[in-house]
Amino acid sequence: MVIYSSSGEDDELMVEAASAVEQELSPSVHCIPHVVFQVVPLESWKSSLPREQQEWLSKALFVKDWTGRAVLSNELQLWYHPPGPHLIYSQRPSSPDAFFQRPFFLWAPYRIWQYSLKCPSCAHKLTSCGLYKTVRRVLDLDGWYYMGTEYLECRYCTKKVAAWSRSVREQLDFSHQLLFPAELAYRLSCDKKVLSQMKGRTLGNSANRLYSFLVKNHTEEWMSRCMLYLETCGKFQVAGVHLAPTAHPFRMQPVPTSGWLLSTYARETFSRMEELQASVTSIFGSILKTESTKKVIKKLAGVDAGTAQWMSSVGNELGQVLICVVTAGEGYGLQDMAKGLQKRYELARRTPPEVLYVDRDCCRADGDSGAAAALFASWPLLEIRLDIWHFIRRLAAGVTAESHPLYPDFMRRISASIFEWDTEDVSRLQRAKQAEQSRRGTVQSAKEMARHCRRRTRGAQ
Template identity: 50%
Template structure:
């Protein structure tokens, strides 16, 4: 109830109305059923009316929630859908999508939590009824049967709610992604991501090109129909991001192809022409692969030994890291012996 509880001035969102102030019009008739971690709860709201155009708004609509400041907006507890609603605490459990953390696994966890909480409430109800049964001398009283455990929405609904939550945080996600920078970048393409596309998106892209920094963070990711195709807009967007943020231009760009040219500047250098001091280099892995281009097969017995020796010729151990590792292992060895 943002108007009754907080006295926040709310206005009508219709352009022809002229932003008339909304007034209270009682309670909204519909009460929503919200899915929580271990139970369901009911959510009610107030009804707001515009005296100019006579349009009414429930206070949980996006037209009203969009007018609240971040502090009050964050207190709204749920995401509403057509039939059911989902509490924000359940949504947070879906945001960490790691290996094994699927919507089916979340559905099983919710079922377990709801079952245990329902069992506890049934036991409390039966415990409260027991004294009346013992005190009856003639005819034992008849109690109402406890309600059945409400059914949970299926995993498909949970996945759709998660998608709506991501769309609602799209501006925040974009802000986090576009605030990542680096002075040493690497651009590489892979087919592994596009092979996982399913449904209507299946077969719409062949390559996924990523640009990362020296800390392993991804600055931008784009799907293309061919390797290296349509990356001019990506380069323009990256240069614009650095320019608007006032960040220094990267020093090195590692690529897996188009790092050099026999006649003029390389294609990658032309794409990032605004970064005049950028040095485009072939990344170490593909550099090593070119040494092994003459090997007929990777299954050769000497292939692994050759690549390992080649790696020691390129990389050098940091003495400080080696010393720290030695002290760490020595301490661990002493603790195990103790």
């Protein structure tokens, strides 16, 4: 049991531990040791927790023991929701506190689930030593909520650590780790529901869009609370009777910038690295294509600039990238990439791919299997073909040079003679353009054709 002092008549929230006494229990009994604190008032909660949160939260978290002192309740829970304003008021509310209260989240795995936690420095057992001195403000979809945690101490190295630190949360079961709702940043924190809005990075889904969405939701929620408070006070206005001026509503807390949202999302992404690696290595295909380029390498900056020359990748028929490596030279290190890709198919018990399109080394000399086929030796039935774009470039190289003024038109003619658009897709696009003829006309650009229509080869003839 943790005992807290009561500073004044308001029963402030309060405590900081100075010493702990632990009772050794038998292995058959699993419960939290009986801990008594030499307490001092915890003034830091008063600076990090808003005024409207302090009164109702002190009643929700603390009870009085037989001596009349404030004691942390034994029936702790994760979420605490405020009582909010009364449904009916018999007199004008003296303050807007009840109209602007927000939920509170308490993270105390040692006290709630009786975990045996280890010190991140010396691996000795951690014990509870009260509540952490700082309360976090967490960004939610329609406002903010507040988060507190317990303080843990190692009696061996005297190191103290907050229970919401990553080194402590990683010791919990995965099901309990999922109950932690936020991604902690330096000053502010962000709820995972907000960050999940950025996981589907589709067209138009950006940090700026999320910022606009949050500003709209926060403003509507704040305005509805202000209207309820002002209308409740306005009902007690009587003509000819002078009353004290109504207290002003609280100001809306500004929404962090889109840059902060993006950086917080990137930090949260690193916490899901194993999940992302599993999703990336779960991609397969029956038709593969390998490609090497320098364009991506040219974008490297800082200390990494100039450390690589080529980037080689393997994709499937759906445009998904199976594997990607950065090398110091073209062709260097591709054997490890090929072995890893073949091992992935083998471990997943997937059927090997049928065709591999390459940009070079597709031809087989007498008695030679070809350089590309040699990389994938465990797939003897794999058919190696030259990519169609590199075939066109080789065909054009025998006729003209890239500096010729008619070279672009010549390449378009060759491409048009090899490829054809799917007639069904083209007819659907034409009908869609005709439906909006009054606004934009029926002319379809090459980008629209490439986005909405499929393309295929005409055949051998």
